[in-house]
Amino acid sequence: QQQVKQSPQSLIVQKGGISIINCAYENTAFDYFPWYQQFPGKGPALLIAIRPDVSEKKEGRFTISFNKSAKQFSLHIMDSQPGDSATYFCAAGADYKLSFGAGTTVTVRA
Amino acid sequence: KAGVTQTPRYLIKTRGQQVTLSCSPISGHRSVSWYQQTPGQGLQFLFEYFSETQRNKGNFPGRFSGRQFSNSRSEMNVSTLELGDSALYLCASSLGSLTYEQYFGPGTRLTVT
Numbered sequence: 001q002q003q004v005k006q007s008p009q010s011l012i013v014q015k016g017g018i019s020i021i022n023c024a025y026e027n028t029a030f031d032y033f034p035w036y037q038q039f040p041g042k043g044p045a046l047l048i049a050i051r052p053d054v055s056e057k058k059e060g061r062f063t064i065s066f067n068k069s070a071k072q073f074s075l076h077i078m079d080s081q082p083g084d085s086a087t088y089f090c091a092a093g094a095d096y097k098l099s100f101g102a103g104t105t106v107t108v109r110a
Numbered sequence: 111k112a113g114v115t116q117t118p119r120y121l122i123k124t125r126g127q128q129v130t131l132s133c134s135p136i137s138g139h140r141s142v143s144w145y146q147q148t149p150g151q152g153l154q155f156l157f158e159y160f161s162e163t164q165r166n167k168g169n170f171p172g173r174f175s176g177r178q179f180s181n182s183r184s185e186m187n188v189s190t191l192e193l194g195d196s197a198l199y200l201c202a203s204s205l206g207s208l209t210y211e212q213y214f215g216p217g218t219r220l221t222v223t
Contacts, residue, residue, distance in 0.1 A: 002152075032210040043114075043200050043214035044153070089153065093210035096165045097143065100153040 003027055004092050006101025014109050019077040021104045023090035026071065032093035033066065035075045037086045038103075044089060048075070080108045111137055114203050114215035122221045128189040131218045135182050135203030142184040143212060144176055147198040156199075159184055160206045191222045 005024045013019045023033075034049035050057045050064045050073065057064045063076040077084055085108045091098040115134045123129050135142050144156040155168040159178035176186040182203075188195055198219050202212035 034210065034212075036214075041216075043202075043216045046211060046213060049211065091153075096141070096158045096160070096210075097155045097168070098145075098210065098212060099155065100145075102152050 002102065003099040004090060004101040006090050006104060008104060009102070010105040010107070012107045012109060013080045015080060015082060017080050017108075019080050019084070019106050019108075020074060021088055021090065021106075022072065022074045023092075023101050024070075024072045025092050025099075027092070027094065027099075028071070029094045030092035030099075033064070033073050034091050034093070034098070035062070035064065036089045036091065036100075038089065039086050047088075077106070080106075082108045082110050084108050114201055114213055116199075116201050116215040116218050118218060119216065120219045120221075122223060123191050124223055125191055125193060127191050128187065129191060129220060130185055130187050131199055131201075131220075133184045133186075133201030133203075133215060135184070135201075136213055139203035139205055139213075140182050141204045141206035141212075142178055142182065143202045143204070144184070144186050145200045145202065145214075146170075147200055147217070148196075153200070156186065188220075193222050196220060196222045 035047045036044035038044040048059045061078045066073045087103045090101040117132045141160045143158040157167045162178045173189045178184045198217040200217045202214045204212045
């Protein structure tokens with residue numbers, strides 16, 4: 001049973017466009033929400049993370065928006081570049097473990 | 111700082127055999143977690159160790175086990191391999207305590223034939 005639901009499964013965006021990936025959770029014990037980027041043949045790389053006492057966090061072109069009451073959070077990739085083409089995973093942390101969403105494959109067309 | 115290293119990177123085993131995978135965390139990191147990644151099930155948590163103690167365990171059969179050494183290096187073992195154990199096994203390290211900032215290694219690709 002997936003504890004973190006992620007959508008969409010895949011998306012295609014033009015270079016310079018905005019990619020938006022959404023995640024939802026049910027377990028209110030989660031207290032840490034990271035996003036990971038994974039390229040084929042590589043391990044996931046930590047992109048950005050947020051705690052539930054913050055509604056938004058921005059690092060470069062990546063922004064997390066967090067809605068605690070709705071139990072939802074999202075990743076926005078601004079000015080998408082071909083090098084951003086990868087699979088993105090949201091996750092939620094509690095009890096020393098991360099529960100991952102199913103992943104979103106992002107393709108940035110030049 | 112060197113990242114998380116995992117050995118071996120690729121492994122082919124036969125059903126019924128057992129396998130041991132190794133993980134060296136980032137220097138100074140005391141927590142090591144293991145995850146299994148498959149196309150069908152995605153990334154699933156196996157277990158987490160901190161200071162040689164298992165603090166949490168995922169929903170996997172007892173054939174999957176792990177341990178952590180005093181230098182924070184960790185190993186995981188899978189006994190009586192099944193075809194469905196074919197996966198990418200990922201190790202992640204973090205400082206431990208309360209932080210969840212986990213940094214992943216490149217993984218070990220296990221193929222069971």
